[in-house]
Amino acid sequence: MNSAKIHKLEKFNINIEDRRIFIRLGYGTSSGKVNDQTKKIVLKAKNKLPSLLQPTAVFKILDYEETNKHPIFKDAKKVALCICTIGIGLEEASSKLLEKNEILEGLILDTLGSEAAEDVARQTDKYIANIAKEMGLWPSKRFSPGYSIWDIQDQAYLFNILPAEDIGVRLTDSFMMVPRKSVSFRINFYKEKNKTSRSFS
Secondary structure (H helix, E strand, O other): OOOOOEEEEOOOOOOOOHHHHHHHOOOOOOHHHOOHHHHHHHHHHHHHHHHHOOOEEEEEEEEHHHOOOOHHHOOOOEEEEEEEEOOOHHHHHHHHHHHOOOHHHHHHHHHHHHHHHHHHHHHHHHHHHHHHHHOOOEEOOOEOOOEOOEOHHHHHHHHHHOOHHHHOOEEOOOOOEEOOOEEEEEEEEEOOHHHOOOOOO
16 A cells, blocks of 8 residues: 555535435426425434434545556546545435335435435545645546446455545445445546646636
């Protein structure tokens, strides 16, 4: 394992808009289509979140020469590799609801978990992008294994570089993460702005 500093984030303010939950549940963009029962279940599930979530992230920033030089890192001066998760608590609670045949409640809680994991990834992405800017470099958009030329099997590389066990995440033989509500990604740091497709305000 390389000697790059390990960064760990544990303070997250998870804020999930009801609109995003309703869209995931298939209601489209109009909350007016959502019945009162579903709205009440969503509210009840959201109130449970503080006791079910353990959001954490771990990442390292490597010089390009320290990477395995996969094409996904092409032209980068530095590369940030990250794994983040909301922990196992919500998944266990959702599974228990489904086992009791409380299908809608379990589905809604699972949907909230997906949104929470994505929110953790978004916040970590922003944090890492700010580090890149402080270095005078231009951050790319985040990109996860399993998309385009970055094969899902390359999850193993991230897990070799990062101490995922420190945040309770492991990799299965099929390269899926456990807990399922976990996200892994890379952000390239470029010298030239024209190398990145990230938008800057």
